[in-house]
Amino acid sequence: MSTATPANLLEFDLDGLAAFCERLGEKRFRATQLFRWIHQRGADDFGQMSDLAKSLRGKLEGCATVRALPVVAQHMSQDGTIKWLFDVGAGDAVEAVFIPEDDRGTLCISSQAGCAVGCRFCSTGHQGFSRNLTTGEILAQLWFAEHFLRRHLGTAERVVSNVVMMGMGEPLQNYAALVPALRVMLDDHGYGLSRRRVTVSTSGVVPMIDRLAQDCPVALAVSLHAPGDALRDKLVPLNRKYPLDELMAACQRYLAHAPRDFITFEYCMLDGVNDQPEHARELIALVERHRTQGVWCKFNLIPFNPFPASGLKRSGAPQVAAFARLLADAGIVTTVRKTRGDDIDAACGQLAGDVKDRTRVAQRIALQRQVPLQPAGGLAAGG
Template sequence: MSIALNLDHSTALRPAASSRPSLIGLSKPQLAEALTTAGIASDKEARMRASQLWNWLYVNGTTDFDKMTNVAKPVRQKLSDTFILDRPEIVSEQVSSDGTRKWLFRFRDPANPNYPPVEVETVYIPEQDRGTLCVSSQVGCTLTCSFCHTGTQKLVRNLTAGEILGQVLMARERLGDFPGGSRPDDGGLVPSGDTRAITNIVMMGMGEPLYNYESVKQALLIASAGDGMSLSKRRITLSTSGVVPFIEPTGREIDVMLAISLHATNNDLRDVLVPINKKWPLEELLEACRNYPGLSNARRITFEYVMLDGINDSDAEARELVRLLAGIPAKINLIPFNPWPGSNYGTSPSSRIERFADIVNKAGYASPVRTPRGRDIFAACGQLKSESERLSKKDRDALAGV
């Protein structure tokens, strides 16, 4: 089912893009530098002002400088005149019959405010004891994985760190996760009790996170900062299709959990399902996984394996999967294929998935079968796509007045 926006609960539709820069997505040192560059704070007080802003932005979820009551009124006015606290516009919000929630968020290009806005999808998956937010890193995707709906949309552009964080901030606002907020009463689920609505983040939305490494890194470091949103790094998972050069830096610099979109046990099939395999084949990918910083039984890599009927779901492939992962602390998520319009694959029967899981389990690997969530609103794994399109050079030049 789809639900209409509850405008009393949300800041709702955002105004058109501003020429003023946004402070969302800046690190603390960058906040301090922005304040001194703008003449709002001296070098001596910039660090203190940056800490004040940080608390208002990421602990309190404030979107209005005037509400920053421990900041002097003249300073608040200067901040308002110079910067914005930008969040995405909500184009649509849908709630599935199983409680999953999907937003279509709209952003304007901060570097090119005359360009048409772009849109991404973000999904919230609630359970009794936790809530997981599936976040996008790009508008579209370059990878063209043959089983994935997002892969049919050409890459439009990378999201900025502020836009990645904006998805988290907007979702927290809608779900009443900031002080003084209230849970939505539209029938969607949220964890019970005093648990945060959003306890986990997975970078498994639209795009390949490691093809937008610097922005993803900055966003996740801000989201996990102990004096801000304070999301545990053990509750943040970054999923990659196998951009090998950035796997080691992900563990060393971001220090989050790693997931690999594997989906095949030989290079010939993976070349078809996940074409990036032609650049970094299984041997290189698995070697990078074995060397992932901090890898241990307490910090396993998750290997994602979509179950495609008659394609990759045989007993022989289950045994080969076990052989490939030997020596890697891992768990294997088996994902029933989620159909989308125009897809050429079918979902493996439940009996086949259970047999595959049994072989992997008996070899000592946890192999949970992911319960499809949000299929009725196309919010399930592999179903995300927006209508944003890449501009031609002619269109870009026209908008720029060339």
């Protein structure tokens, strides 16, 4: 009997699963059936997969598994936002957040345990970087959330309509694992999401923006946060490697392949740092300098969610409104993001929570392994 570790089928996009099945002597249509069982139906027991040949089910039992991530904690906000903390081993954990709205259900997914970029206003960055997630660990967040939510809400319909790679980590610094995960999200035999409804957020890894445009163009959001290089160098250290003019040029190149005709620029509003009228005027000049078409970008102004190590404060509502008005008067489409899930540390920039204390996380993981979380039929107690 083989002692090899069973392959986790969450690690494969459809082509990868077809290659795996071919090694078992099976044709591609069997891989498609298997893919649907896993992602569309949420099955993790090969015995449930009734339309697979019994011989294939027997082969899979011996060499494969559908292995999700253990859930360390689950919290629900008063506004309906749900946050999960997943154990990824070695004392590391990552978070995913589901945000329900009237016309959509958005899942925010992590791509790394920690983050190496170190943006000054982001608590995840203050945690430091541990490792990249695998394709299966990225997809396991969606797999769990989608099928948990269907059971919880009592529906057979798809619940997650939008995915944003805006959780912990810089997705484009984990490119090899990211792209197969995106392909599963988009695949009609998988989650069948529109390219317009899958968003990769980046702090500006220019070469990988160009690669994504060729390999798997989805909606792109760029964490901008400053109108000039001097300030952005301080807020987003990656800017020292890929300054603003290079980043703006990459965004324009991306538009030739993107499913939308605009790039979203995320802009965290920091009191007295980047929220003054002169900053708005510099942003307008930046947009105009790189304009090659009418509306080529949109701004999303994000309320800062304070944490002690940052030394920063949230801009006041009047200041945010005045800033937004200056951009809008210049013809730039501008929205102010509504803060969601901040009572459970699930809002933008807060995805570290207990993770920032890795000793505490290791203790919580050890405890969870001894006392399993309640099964997916009901929500765990919030905290």
